[in-house]
Amino acid sequence: MSQPAKTSHSPFLDVTSFPASEVEVDQEHAPSSATLQSASPFVSVYELEDGEERVDPESEEFVQFVTELYDEEFDEAVFELITEASGLYDDQFVSKYRHPAEQTLEAERILEAHLSPLASELETLLEAMAEDIDHRDLEAMSESEIDAFIDHYAPSQPLSPAFENIFGWAKKKVKKALKKGVDWVKKKGKALARKAFRIALRKLRKYIKPWIKKITTFAINKLPKKYRPLAQILAKRLGFQKEIEDQGSFDGGEDTVAEINQFQQEFDLMLANLLFSEDETEQELMLAEVSSEARQPSADPLGDLDQAREQFIEGVLELEEGDDPTPLVENFIPAILPLVKLGIRFIGRPKLVNFLAKYVAKLIKRFVGRRYVRPLSKAIVDAGLRLINLEATEEDARQAVGAAVAATVEDTLRQVAVLPDYVLDDEELLEGYVLEAFEQAATRNLPEVLPEEAYLKRPDLRETKGLKATWILQPLRGRKFYKKYSRILNAKLSPPKLRAVKTYGGIPLSEVLQEQLGLSPGVDVEARVHLYEMMSGAMLPQISKHEHNTPGLGMTANYAYSQLHPLTPEAAGILLGHPGLGRIMPPKYFANRRVTGIGQRFYYLEIPGVRLRMGPMAGANAMMRRCSEVKVILDFARQQIRVYHFLSETKAQDIAVKLRQRTPIGVVMISLKSGMEPGLKHALISGICGQVKIIHEAMLPQGARGPALMEVPQPIKESLLMKVTEWLGKGLSHYFREQPQSFIVATEDPAEGVTLAITLDNLPGLPALRDALKRKTISLRGMDFSEAMPEIRVQTIPGYYSE
Template identity: 30%
Template sequence: MNGHSNVVYPEAPAAEASSSPFTGGVRPMDARVSSEAADSGYGEQDLVGLLSSPFSEGLLDGGESESDAAFAALVGELTDEGFDEAVQDLVDEAAGLHLASAGTWSTEATEHLATGEVQNWMAGVAAEADRLLEHVEQHFAARTPESLTDGEIGGALTEALVAEGRPGLDGENFIPALARKAGSLLRGVATLAKRGVAFAGRFLVGPLVGALRRIVPTMLKWVLSKALNRLPQNLRNDAAALAAKLGITLPSTQSAPAALPTPTPAAEPAPAEPTTGAALAELFDAHLANTVLTGNHSMADRLMAEAEADADEDGPSAVAGLDAARATLADQLAEAEPGSVLTTEVEQFIPAVMAALPLIRAGIGAIGRDKVVGLIARPLAELMKGHVGAQAAKALSRAIADKGLALLRLEAESSTGGQLGVEALVSMLEDTIRAVGQLPPESLAEPLRVRAELQEAFAAAAARHLPAELLRADLDANEIDGESAVWVLMPRGPGRRYRYRKCSRIFPVRISRNVARAIVLSDGGTLEQRFLDEGAAGWPAQAEVHVYEALPGTHLGHLAASEGQVDPSEFEDLTPNTAALLLNQPGLGRPAYGGVGRRYYRVVPGRGGRHRRRFKRAVVLLVLTGPRPVLRVHLRLSERAAHRVTELLAQNADVRLVAAFRSLILGIAQQPLPGRIARQAERTPGAALTAAQARALAAGVGERMVAAISAQLRSLAPTLAAAARDAAEGVTLTFEFGFADRAALAAGRPDAPTVTVRPGRHRD
């Protein structure tokens, strides 16, 4: 049943008592009716996957074929993974700034003051973006689209960037990415106009850039709302309305489970989910294309007005509600009489966890929150009753403090009371609620199944959050071999706004070259290449590995700000395979999907070394708007790698050079390339690829890239050497593949590529 109810559900059979993971043996549990569950509200709603379906037939008014083709062509031209990444970087930077600002305040006005600082920073980004686009708008004010040339567009954009103190179009952050977006828009409408598409040619260029200027502030409002975990319900409604107008089918909100499954290394990687930045950018592109082609600005005006209203609301987000609920329950556990069964307090906590996890809300809706709360609140309270109260909290805190908290600089906190202890209990409850809440409806309807799941989930949570010495000797739920560790809510501070967990055990490692070569990073390079680029002098490399876990509302910007203002690119997914290779601890890894429960690691070089900001080693562009599909892969070498290429060429060490290229290219083909190709294909009608097709295409492209290097190495040698000597940092090798048709693309049959070499790092 949904909503509030006074119906008393039957108790589960009591034939077998559920056992506590704590030392002291078995404690009986029984289920009781819950108190009224609070309304879960909207909570965190990520845009990941929101617009991942291919566009349908009939995208614009009337569904005319010319309109469909024009829309698809313009969206294809606008697609730019560099812009997606820049939007994601904005989300992370805003989240980190907010967290750092909130840490400087300790009053009730903290949230308001911190939000104000981030809003002022974002206003500065918006102002710079508007000045850039105003420059472009004025430059082309009276020109028609068909009169534009590609060289003229690039020159005007570079001029606008220089006026803003920016070096050029190949920059990695938002302003250069926005300039490239403006260039894509101008090239797209110029192409359509030259093909005789009337609705594009009837505009002057100035108003088209003006349309872009009007839409950018809307997206920046969404970015800010996402960074502050206040992305509102009506944003999804707006997205659904726009999607319906454009013929886009929004997929179900159900996604890969965010629970903590038993890790099983996959045989081969699947394409990764789109990031929040990619989803926001996709909505932005669709909206921009629709506005430009129809001249209808009303949707843009309405969305911007609603985004501004949402950003100005003072209502708490579901993540903020969970912050408050964690703090309240921790205080109640510390202040309770020893042995108390805090059923009511747990009942009040459960809805806050549900509200922050959309996947849980979706599953529980079919059963009714009251019934689920009633099934799990009393058993959870019973399991904890021997560990509530001030004395128990202090004892737990002391035991937790012995598990390496000095490494996290929390020694002082462990001696100030029982905060660490009660927070560990709260984390155990939160993880258990999440695991049980993600059961399918048919399982949630069976009290005995719920009780069995609850017992297993609580035991696993206890093994993660409490020292092994406090748990039963027969408990077989440890995820770390050897010395035990605990997960601590972070960052620490008076406001208790926790955005991630950190493992108390920091792993000193000696990484062999073979292991470093086997670990593929998110940018397609390997850990070996990263170490070499950063000046590793020899092998094995000495380092420390820090491990983190995502909570509701986690952004990598939170980790970056809290861990000493490092760059978000330093954090990588800790999959079971990587955990086994790097730490010899496969149980620490988690599949690299979902949000809550996702694990990350950061390698800190020995002797206090610091990472430099990384760049994308491969940039991909899939063009599906012409008669033949075209795929361009820009392979970008670091300055060190470029000079190493020069050395090997001078030594005529062709075999070693091809082997080095093979390692880099096949790593990219395995890791980031399938997902990037699949996401770009999804934006064009009728071009979506399955995961298997994307993997096969990426593998075929990788092999042809290696073959092209092998065949053309001697003819490319002078150009490679000259590019390496150039003052620009790094070298870009561009591989352009043609396909006979879309069927050849889906079958993974590319033509042999053309290869172009340029100094510097390029995106196209």
């Protein structure tokens, strides 16, 4: 936290005119508390003699099962479904009806009708499975027979690619559950196991419509009413409440929309709870609660913010000289705070809100009203407005002035809302912090309105030097989703630069351009670089959709928005020479494109003459070819580590050629090392969601996707990384010596790329790590991973594979 200003003076308070600008050449969803009493009859916590509480073995089995059910690809399928529904809503309903309530009701009706074929097919699937399970001998079924049993189910009608994806992943969930059921036969007997599955699948069928309803609400409102997640309720029952409470410390930042993975988490927890529970009455009570919750009206804070922003923009543009903007700010603040992570702390503090309204109004007074509209709109035009929108009119420039002031107020309030209470409760202290927040917000959202001497004294008041540019709310007309930098920057990107810049999952930008755009790895790349910044409620497909004038964008397809990459200070410095344009964000925002943070920045490379290299999927669900990646599963239930190293088509074929030519194994291993070692580091050291999964009896999905590793001491993680890297090196070098043909055959399959599946069994030190994740006091000697060599198994699977 920076120190408060020693004086309330700021160059922005002295603005009386705008310097001439030179035009540059273009360069929570959950049951209510009542359900807590009956959510899960199997739960019981007993106390050992030493006073340590532990969950009983069946509860541990439940937690492990829920973690095993989780699959990153299911989140991707839900995201594509929401993107499709959200696009329909944006196209047909936003601003179509004057009354927001009328708009929402009509949108819900149409979207529910749009999603009804998916709901019907899922219900039919679960009913058919429940009927067929009675005729199966679970104990006698092998894994391949279970696969065949589930795979034969197909939709009764053609489905859209997004619907078909969800249908396929629902089958995969049930397949995992059925394989688990083979173990239950030994405990319950054949008849009881079949009955448990039949009942659970039929109960799950009743959950489908409420689940689809929540997806509809999410697509319309983006930020639905915050219910306590089902995981939180069950965590309390299982005795893991502290883990959930501590999870907040891992988050950091503020999401543009609630995380998509909530839908998979609730689906998995519902399936698991129905399977483990043997009391149909309690199952019905929980389903009734979920159905009731789905029918409850949701708040629309984003819609409220959009309306309040429009009213604020209109108001500040109509002010006359000397008019007080305080009433406008007072009306704007209540719409901003519900979308601020810690905005709830302002409730019941009217004195604080009044102070902020008056002080912020004083700060923006030099930028509002008719007197200032013309010079400020000219400054915005000179900063490049028409470079990013050739159709921009004088009225658009005028509206951009009000939007820039509104964005400045929003950003100021967001920074103030996270200040500690001791600052918020001291007006004299608070004044300095508000001034600092305003200056930073004005720097980001207003063109360079200060005299040059002011910037010489305060260089921190502009993000770059030499670029006459600003961030402009987009689209210019209608609902705002993002900001775009008003200059499209020209960049010459050398191979060393492209290798140094990392994108999602720590993948070098050079590999992305080679694999997905077909660019040669050894040539310089000439690109026009477009920059974007996320706003509340926005998803990346909405940027790609509204960029109609940008070649390669203008649509919500995965292959369009997947070309947007995080603009970190490092990326901005290396690619553009302006690190101030980048944004520092918590690690969770670099896991995948489904979760984005408010204020997070992105770049898109417009490269003339390139052609996208697509994966095997066709049509609306087409995706660009995958880049290489590494995923790690720490499975404490089986005392093993599983590593899945997907090799892109280009990299897999390169290794296959080396093996056919009998190239020395050392050369082959060097080819693997460049991708595997950074991937392992991201998974085991950073604990990035999506690259690591932890199957542990005391860990629910929130921590099991990676964040729990943040609590493990750094030396322990580094020791584990070093040994896993060494073991994989030994295991893979042996595999390529002994079974090169199995790898070569896998690369000849039509599927894109191959996956090296490596299993490490009986690892020394893993039991101690298991205890560490339970927050038990352990000896560092027990965390020695070097005692013995684990058993290593390697398999090459055609195409992309993960658990």
